[in-house]
Amino acid sequence: MGSSKDDSATDADNSGGNLPASNSSIFSEGEKVLAYHGPRIYEAKVQKAEFRKKEWRYFVHYLKDSASVEKLVKVQIPSTLKKQLVDDWEFITQKDKLVKLPRSPNVDDILTKYLEYRSKKDGKMTDSVGEILNGLRCYFDKALPVILLYKKERQQYHEAVADDVSPSSIYGAEHLLRLFVKLPELLAYVNIEEETLVRLQQKLLDFLKFLQKNQGTFFLSAYDASKVSEGSGKGKDN
Numbered sequence: 332m333g334s335s336k337d338d339s340a341t342d343a344d345n346s347g348g349n350l351p352a353s354n355s356s357i358f359s360e361g362e363k364v365l366a367y368h369g370p371r372i373y374e375a376k377v378q379k380a381e382f383r384k385k386e387w388r389y390f391v392h393y394l395k396d397s398a399s400v401e402k403l404v405k406v407q408i409p410s411t412l413k414k415q416l417v418d419d420w421e422f423i424t425q426k427d428k429l430v431k432l433p434r435s436p437n438v439d440d441i442l443t444k445y446l447e448y449r450s451k452k453d454g455k456m457t458d459s460v461g462e463i464l465n466g467l468r469c470y471f472d473k474a475l476p477v478i479l480l481y482k483k484e485r486q487q488y489h490e491a492v493a494d495d496v497s498p499s500s501i502y503g504a505e506h507l508l509r510l511f512v513k514l515p516e517l518l519a520y521v522n523i524e525e526e527t528l529v530r531l532q533q534k535l536l537d538f539l540k541f542l543q544k545n546q547g548t549f550f551l552s553a554y555d556a557s558k559v560s561e562g563s564g565k566g567k568d569n
Contacts, residue, residue, distance in 0.1 A: 428554035434503030
């Protein structure tokens with residue numbers, strides 16, 4: 332059961348059953364809507380609408396097609412990279428240190444190196460790998476300032492990334508790895524066929540193994556002792 336309060340509803344008693352036009356329901360029976368179920372949003376159909384206790388209440392049926400939302404991309408992060416994430420968290424939130432920017436290699440460099448690695452291994456440059464890497468770069472650039480930064484990194488971000496500069500040209504493996512933790516959440520609402528989903532998971536795992544193989548080269552072993560700033564707004568906690 333879902334409920335929604337109609338902003339146009341008045342405080343008048345409508346127990347008589349004849350509702351004024353201003354109190355007309357936002358959604359009609361049989362209409363397809365997006366409805367919350369816990370923290371997620373699913374496609375649903377309105378089964379019944381009732382005006383009760385001065386607000387509209389809707390009974391919805393979650394559509395079977397919405398089950399595809401549950402087909403989350405499963406990203407299996409290798410154990411050594413999981414430790415890298417823990418160390419990353421500790422450096423920033425517990426030791427008040429930062430990743431020194433700009434990073435070398437940066438995210439763009441790492442994606443290019445992986446493409447060269449796959450092309451050499453496969454004997455050709457495949458379009459699918461290129462598309463996935465372009466997608467990762469796009470997700471990274473969009474997600475970094477919103478969900479990939481700790482609060483203590485915000486001031487550094489504003490100082491390092493100008494309007495015409497992409498985060499993927501400034502940040503490196505440390506922040507790219509954080510993206511893989513968030514990918515299942517980011518891809519949850521993308522319409523992906525089962526077969527494509529399986530292939531995507533395989534390619535993402537292969538990329539993570541590439542990061543793991545080059546962990547000593549791509550990741551910093553120590554962070555900068557520069558003073559950090561708490562910052563504010565949305566993003567990672569602590």
